[in-house]
Amino acid sequence: xxxxxxxxxxxxxxxxxxxxxxxxxxxxxxxxxxxxxxxxxxxxxxxxxxxxxxxxxxxxxxxxxxxxxxxxxxxxxxxxxxxxxxxxxxxxxxxxxxxxxxxxxxxxxxxxxxxxxxxxxxxxxxxxxxxxxxxxxxxxxxxxxxxxxxxxxxxxxxxxxxxxxxxxxxxxxxxxxxxxxxxxxxxxxxxxxxxxxxxxxxxxxxxxxxxxxxxxxxxxxxxxxxxxxxxxxxxxxxxxxxxxxxxxxxxxxxxxxxxxxxxxxxxxxxxxxxxxxxxxxxxxxxxxxxxxxxxxxxxxxxxxxxxxxxxxxxxxxxxxxxxxxxxxxxxxxxxxxxxxxxxxxxxxxxxxxxxxxxxxxxxxxxxxxxxxxxxxxxxxxxxxxxxxxxxxxxxxxxxxxxxxxxxxxxxxxxxxxxxxxxxxxxxxxxxxxxxxxxxxxxxxxxxxxxxxxxxxxxxxxxxxxxxxxxxx
Ligand code: SF4
Ligand code: SF4
Numbered sequence: 074x075x076x077x078x079x080x081x082x083x084x085x086x087x088x089x090x091x092x093x094x095x096x097x098x099x100x101x102x103x104x105x106x107x108x109x110x111x112x113x114x115x116x117x118x119x120x121x122x123x124x125x126x127x128x129x130x131x132x133x134x135x136x137x138x139x140x141x142x143x144x145x146x147x148x149x150x151x152x153x154x155x156x157x158x159x160x161x162x163x164x165x166x167x168x169x170x171x172x173x174x175x176x177x178x179x180x181x182x183x184x185x186x187x188x189x190x191x192x193x194x195x196x197x198x199x200x201x202x203x204x205x206x207x208x209x210x211x212x213x214x215x216x217x218x219x220x221x222x223x224x225x226x227x228x229x230x231x232x233x234x235x236x237x238x239x240x241x242x243x244x245x246x247x248x249x250x251x252x253x254x255x256x257x258x259x260x261x262x263x264x265x266x267x268x269x270x271x272x273x274x275x276x277x278x279x280x281x282x283x284x285x286x287x288x289x290x291x292x293x294x295x296x297x298x299x300x301x302x303x304x305x306x307x308x309x310x311x312x313x314x315x316x317x318x319x320x321x322x323x324x325x326x327x328x329x330x331x332x333x334x335x336x337x338x339x340x341x342x343x344x345x346x347x348x349x350x351x352x353x354x355x356x357x358x359x360x361x362x363x364x365x366x367x368x369x370x371x372x373x374x375x376x377x378x379x380x381x382x383x384x385x386x387x388x389x390x391x392x393x394x395x396x397x398x399x400x401x402x403x404x405x406x407x408x409x410x411x412x413x414x415x416x417x418x419x420x421x422x423x424x425x426x427x428x429x430x431x432x433x434x435x436x437x438x439x440x441x442x443x444x445x446x447x448x449x450x451x452x453x454x455x456x457x458x459x460x461x462x463x464x465x466x467x468x469x470x471x472x473x474x475x476x477x478x479x480x481x482x483x484x485x486x487x488x489x490x491x492x493x494x495x496x497x498x499x500x501x502x503x504x505x506x507x508x509x510x511x512x513x514x515x516x517x518x519x520x521x522x523x524x525x526x527x528x529x530x531x532x533x534x535x536x537x538x539x540x541x542x543x544x545x
Contacts, residue, residue, distance in 0.1 A: 077331070077338045082297035085335040086276050091327045094127050098323070102131035112140055115381040118148065123330035126382040130326055130374065138374065142405060145377035148384050149406045152476070156457045156489040157449055158409040159442070160209040160247070161202055162391070164418045165190050165229050167431050169215025171251075171288030173274070175319060175363065177356035178215045178433060180288065185356050186431040188418035189220055195232050197422035203241025205413055205421075205442040206500035208458040208492065210243050211270060213433070216251035216289060223257045226250055230264045240499045240541055245460035247312070251290065252299035258306025267463045268345050269303045270312035271296075275320040276328025284319060300332070304340045309469025311336070312389070314348030317375070318366045326375060333383055342470045346387040346409065347379055353393050353434040373402050380406025385476045392416075395437040396448070403454065412445035414438075446496065447505045450512050457489035458496055461544035483522060484545040487529040490516055491543050494536045 075087035101107045111125045121129075129141055166189035169178040177185050190198065202210065212229065214221045226248070233243050245267040252271060261269065275281050278293050285291045300311045313332055315325040329347065337343040351367065352360045360366060367375070379388055388407045390399060392414040399410060417425050417432040425431065440448070446456045461484060462472055475484075490513050497509040513533065520526040525545065532543040 077335050079335075080298065080301060080339070082294040083278065086278075086297060086328050086331055088278060090331070091276070091324055094124050094327045095131075095323055097124055098127040098131035101128045102133065104128075105134075105137075108132055108134070108137050112137070112144065115141075115144055118151070118384050120384060121330075121382040123327045123334065126330055126378050127323065127327050130323055130378055141374075141381065142377050145380040145405045148380055149404065149408075152384055153406075153408045154455075154486055155453055156455045156459075156485055157403065157407070158209070158387075158457045158459060159207070159412050159446070160211055160389075160409060161205075161207045161411055161421075161442075162249075162414050162416065163198060163202065163210045163212050163233075164416060164420070164431075164433065165195070165212055165214040165226070166217070166221045167215050167418050167433065168217040168220035169288075170217050171215070171290040172286045173288075173290065174284045174286070175274075175316065175352055175358055176433065177358050182357055186425075186429040188431045189225075190229070190419055192228065192232050194419055194422070195229055196236055198419060199233050199236045199243060200238045200241070201421040203236065203238045203243065204500070206241075206446075206458065206496045207412075207442065208243060209245045209247070209267070209460055211247040211249055211411075213249045214251075221250075223253065223260055227260055227264050230261075230266065234265065240495070242542075244542075245463050249312075252296045253302075255302045255306045258303045258308050262307040266308070267460070268310040268312045269300075269308045270314070270346070270348065271299050271303075272314040272316060272348065272350065273297065273328070273332065274316045275325060276315065276332070277320045277324055280320045297332075300336060300344075301339065304336070304342075309340075309342060310345035310463070310472070312346035312348060313344045314350060314389075316350050316352055317372070318352035318360060318363045320365055322365065322367050322371060322375065326378070329379075330382055333386065342473050343383060344386050345468075345472070346389050347383065348389040348391070349376060349379070350391060350393055353437070355432065355434040356430055358434075369398055369401065372398065373405060376402045376407060377405040385473055392436045392438040393434060396440070399438060400452070403452070410445075413440065413442040443500070443502050443505050446501065447508065450505070450508050455486075455489045455512065455516060456493055456496070457485070458492035459485065459488040459544070460492075461488045464544065483525060486516070487520055487525055487532075487545055490529060491532050491536065494533050495541055498536060 075090035249270040
């Protein structure tokens with residue numbers, strides 16, 4: 074029985090409720106009256122339920138889809154302006170005891186190079202990331218209680234925060250590790266992590282069990298209930314995601330929103346971010362073996378619908394996607410992207426030898442961070458290296474209430490400009506510096522509050538003089 078407040082995975086992600094939702098969506102996908110009513114509701118910025126959003130996903134009327142895209146763009150503008158937050162993944166270890174069929178780190182893959190960074194190697198990796206200009210990392214590790222115990226992860230986080238190279242610093246470490254216990258989540262919280270990210274991969278229980286035939290990840294309930302345990306452990310920013318291509322995208326989309334509704338109903342705060350990865354080619358993985366791949370158009374529609382269904386949740390795309398696809402979905406609601414990513418273990422400090430592949434997937438967007446920053450500026454976006462909220466204690470419901478009252482706009486915009494200024498001073502190429510400074514000059518004028526504008530002007534000047542780390 075479907076119960077949004079239940080703490081049991083099979084009840085808050087009830088299979089029958091999803092099937093009923095899909096049937097309801099099919100029954101109403103041409104019903105203009107229902108569709109208009111749902112779009113009107115979305116215009117109030119209060120989000121949509123999984124049933125309402127699923128109707129819009131099923132709808133194929135071109136004029137309605139246009140309306141949805143226009144609304145997604147408007148909501149993106151209202152809440153996120155033209156800022157795009159930058160981050161990079163850091164792979165700590167690809168030892169893994171699970172048997173995930175779509176990931177080359179699975180236990181039975183004997184020819185992939187297995188690596189685990191030592192603390193000395195982490196210093197090298199993080200120094201290389203700082204030298205590019207990154208301030209925000211997402212650390213990744215396979216599940217392996219012997220090679221990657223929680224103590225190892227905690228030690229890595231502590232090392233990462235301690236490294237200060239030139240003007241560099243990693244100011245926020247998000248963590249993407251396997252589902253774990255409340256006690257371990259508490260330890261991660263105490264270590265000062267930002268968001269805890271865990272992709273569901275698929276909400277379809279039977280497919281989930283088939284795709285995860287061996288290892289602790291096989292347990293659907295333990296995996297699906299991880300975010301509840303994380304929140305119980307005090308982590309109030311959690312990031313959801315499914316791996317599109319594994320199951321039917323309409324099923325996944327409904328499950329994803331049901332999960333968000335569950336977190337909101339039980340913990341009073343929805344997901345901080347939603348990621349939208351698609352299955353990609355990798356060492357012994359052929360994405361064509363999964364027959365639920367989605368086209369770029371459906372991918373864009375999903376992004377737009379996530380934006381209007383959960384307006385306050387950040388949306389992340391990675392370098393799994395090409396420059397062209399990223400360009401297409403940025404205006405539809407994406408708020409965070411990775412840049413210059415390496416998906417191999419130890420890939421930042423040194424290029425991997427040809428015969429030693431430790432990457433989790435093939436990167437589609439292979440540009441340097443400076444090229445990505447330059448590209449964003451030319452498209453009219455402000456690349457932001459801001460990490461202010463977490464460091465000011467604006468997490469969980471404190472963050473959400475600021476966001477819902479649109480107060481976040483008084484922080485994000487000047488913070489984006491100040492952190493971009495730091496990037497330009499310390500890491501940018503000559504051309505990026507030039508167009509970046511022009512952007513900052515223009516955008517400073519768009520700060521509505523005169524006092525904030527004055528302070529931002531002063532801080533931008535201070536950064537040029539060598540000072541760092543200002544924030545609202
Ligand atoms: S997806 Fe994660 S758990 Fe599964 S094999 Fe890859 S690293 Fe291991
Ligand atoms: S002020 Fe907060 S919400 Fe805005 S970009 Fe910075 S960290 Fe994100």
